[in-house]
Amino acid sequence: MITILIFINLLNESTYQDMAFIFNIGIYAFSLGGSVILLLYHITLYWQYKDNLLRSFCFYLFSLSVLLIFRFYILDTKGFESTSMNISAIKISEFLEMIMYFGYIKYVTDAIDFDKSKYSKLTTSINIVLTIILIYAAFSLFLGPNSFIELNSLGIIVRVLIFSLAIILFFQSFNITDNAILIYIQIGAGFYFMLSLISFLMTFVMFNIGLIRPIHVLLVGTLIDLIIFSLAMAKRNKLQIINAEKSLSLRELELQNYKFKQELAIKEQKEKDRKSIAMDLHDDLGSSISSIRFAIESAKNSTESEYFNALDKIEKVSSRSMDKISEMIWTLKSEDTYIETLEDRIRNYLYEISGICAVDFSIHCDSKLKLLNLNLNARKNIWLIIKEGITNICKHSKAKSARISIENQDTLKIILEDDGIGFPEQIRKDRNGLENLKVRTEELSGIMTMDNSKTGGALLIFEFDIPKIRD
Known part of the structure; x- marks a missing residue:
């Protein structure tokens, strides 16, 4: 032009x-x-x-x-x-x-x-x-x-x-x-x-x-x-x-493949967790049923006092079994509401043991925890860690008060602190007295820290990387 x-x-x-x-x-x-x-x-x-x-x-x-x-x-x-x-x-x-x-x-x-x-x-x-x-x-x-x-x-x-x-x-x-x-x-x-x-x-x-x-x-x-x-x-x-x-098509295929592998890994992990829970439940119920059966057999040819002792034992074993079944059902059902109901679960447990535990517990749960969905294995082990920590405080700390704090910062942090006698030096070195807590923490790739608090009591801190425990 x-x-x-x-x-x-x-x-x-x-x-x-x-x-x-x-x-x-x-x-x-x-x-x-x-x-x-x-x-x-x-x-x-x-x-x-x-x-x-x-x-x-x-x-x-x-x-x-x-x-x-x-x-x-x-x-x-x-x-x-x-x-x-x-x-x-x-x-x-x-x-x-x-x-x-x-x-x-x-x-x-x-x-x-x-x-x-x-x-x-x-x-x-x-x-x-x-x-x-x-x-x-x-x-x-x-x-x-x-x-x-x-x-x-x-x-x-x-x-x-x-x-x-x-x-x-x-x-x-x-x-x-x-x-x-x-x-x-x-x-x-x-x-x-x-x-x-x-x-x-x-x-x-x-x-x-x-x-x-x-x-x-x-x-x-x-x-x-x-x-x-x-x-x-x-x-x-x-x-x-x-x-x-x-x-772009190749990246989309790679992304789809990655998502598929992730979903498959999640399904496999959930199946593994369910099998683990089923095995734990099977072992607990099997042991309880064996104890009840043994108590019944003993009661058949026993004196009156032995008979009532056997009935008392059967009642306690049955009650423990029901508690375990209740815990398992709660863990399995509370996938989306686990964190929201965890605080209520802790309070209910403290109420149940209040007759045999004189320690005054205070509980603090971070409000941001409601946004956190945990996988099945984490739900099971975190509850058992808290429960066993409470039991140890009641049995061994000689404390008047204790604090349970669950925080969601860069990591999920669980803090158990009391004003009792603290940890003896030997336990702090070898941790043998807290082996179950250590095993459960490591199962979630977490870190357990134990020390004496500023008040002289025991201090237990459990930290977990959130991506590793998220559902």
Whole structure:
């Protein structure tokens, strides 16, 4: 569209009647329109993907567009002939062209994407040539007004270096095997190098083909390279989207597999916990039934006093069995309400033993505990730890008061503290008197700490990592 509008404007202007001039400016207009459109398109892509190769290509397109705009301006105002341009315009044009070559080498290097550590000499050569380009570009701006010959000579040398490096990079690209767009780069670069060489030779021998000048050949090569590389970038973006979708699908499958394994592990753990509880219940009931059976057998041929003793024993054993069954049922049923009912369970137990335990207990449960769902094994062992801790305080502490605290901080913490006689030194060292508590704590991968409190009584702290006991 830009090119068409420019041509319409040219044809309508009476000052642009010379066909050679119209052909000349037409090539520039077409090249400028193409480079600007491609620049805007790839800036949009870079804004979306933030890709380093797109960034290099956008810089090259920008520097090319600025060069073409400047030359188009000179052509429009002065009627472009290199010999008719003043030295200032030539220096600016040379500077912009070198920046364009700098951008070209950068984007070709990024596009080939070779192993820079493996080809360290090539990497060093690229950096040297890029540095020379920048130095020459800056130097060209500060040459004196009578330095056209020096500028032309240095420009030829720098261009030979650039062309030689581009040829090396071109052949280096054939050593790369895992680049999906490399064939596009090779084709585009092949056209560009071939037409650049023709343009260079035409410039060197000062030869034109009719209306076609060396710069026209170079611009055609540039446009072909840009179009082919744009097709390569389109394919690259498409492949990236496909690979991203595949990667996402793979991650989703991995996540589903992970969730399945987690669910399976939870089911296996629950089944293991249920079997453990069933075995405990079986052992307890089996032992109780055996005791009751033995008491009944003893009572058959016993005296009256022995008979009543046997009945008393049967009653106590039956009562203990019922308590154990009640505990097991509560543990199994209270999956969602365990923490909420735990405090009530502790208070009920303290009420049941109040006739034989003179210790005054206080209970504190963190309000955040209501948000915590524990697995079956944790529910069973935490209750038994608290229950056995209460029993030990009642039997051995000689305390007047005790505190039970359950906190939900970074860990689940259970604190049992009394104002009794504390732990004897020997028990604190070997913990033999608290072996059951230790075993139950370790079964939940927890830590048991025992010490004497500030008041001289016993202090027991049980800490559990919440993810390990959560349902």
